Amino acid sequence: MRKIAMTLAALLVAAPAWAADPLEGLWRTAKDDNGNSGLVQVKPCGGGLCGTLIKAYGPDGKEIKSENVGRQIISQTTASGGGQYKGKVYSPDRGKTYNSKLMLSGSTLKVSGCVLGICRDGGTWQKVK
Numbered sequence: 001m002r003k004i005a006m007t008l009a010a011l012l013v014a015a016p017a018w019a020a021d022p023l024e025g026l027w028r029t030a031k032d033d034n035g036n037s038g039l040v041q042v043k044p045c046g047g048g049l050c051g052t053l054i055k056a057y058g059p060d061g062k063e064i065k066s067e068n069v070g071r072q073i074i075s076q077t078t079a080s081g082g083g084q085y086k087g088k089v090y091s092p093d094r095g096k097t098y099n100s101k102l103m104l105s106g107s108t109l110k111v112s113g114c115v116l117g118i119c120r121d122g123g124t125w126q127k128v129k
Helices: 002-018
Strands: 025-028 037-045 048-057 072-081 084-091 096-105 108-115 118-127
Touching: 037 072, 048 084, 072 096, 084 108, 084 118, 096 118
Parallel strands: none
Antiparallel strands: 025 037, 025 118, 037 048, 048 072, 072 084, 084 096, 096 108, 108 118
């Protein structure tokens, strides 16, 4: 009986590590001001979540080379409840980092952010995987 209790206690402690955050995965960004979009991979980092641009696409949807591939687009992001996340988001087309608000709903992510009182709608991202 004691072994069962110890096993259950160990499972309860480890369970959060096994459960991936719903924001983790691959996301296709909305098109930016130039018509470009990207593929962002979101993973845990530093006690929160970060998203790295792993592919870039031109206005025609074909993969393009970009100096931003490998750059963190999402950083310092944590869940704030009810599908909402707060952190930082970098906008390659404007070269600015915004305080972000992300709203997760199923396989879509509504992205917005503000810097120095200027806010921007980052569109809706689609989960790829």
